[in-house]
């Protein structure tokens with residue numbers, strides 16, 4: 001691959017945990033990359049053309065080929081570059097790591113950005129759900145991270 005083909009570019013947004021996770025993966029692997037900050041209220045045509053389905057940041061461009069969705073991007077980074085492993089070797093441990101990444105996407109990030117419910121009942125449900133998620137993330141997961149059969 002020539003130098004131009006090998007170029008890596010991240011289209012990201014400053015407050016985006018999804019962008020940070022992609023940058024973290026690149027840094028752990030020691031991959032040099034360019035970064036272009038997106039205005040999420042006025043997205044660039046490069047972002048819209050590269051991620052026509054979701055139209056979200058981050059978008060990862062490698063050698064002119066675009067990939068969307070941060071977890072998909074991380075898997076691509078893991079598959080493409082040697083160096084610091086982003087996933088454990090053992091298949092069961094890999095499954096646990098993927099479970100946690102999905103859990104963070106579907107529960108933790110939602111918890112941080114979610115609006116509260118409209119009725120008292122909805123608010124109570126949301127509160128209880130949040131408490132469960134926090135307990136799971138802060139207590140259950142750290143305690144069980146190294147136990148192979150949870």
Ligand SMILES: N[C@@H](CCC(=O)N[C@@H](CS)C(=O)NCC(=O)O)C(=O)O
Pocket residue numbers: 013015016017018019040055056057058068069070071
């Ligand atoms: N599932 C996506 C989520 C990406 C996402 O929600 N990006 C936000 C920034 S944190 C975004 O682009 N928001 C603008 C929009 O939804 O129009 C991923 O993992 O990459």
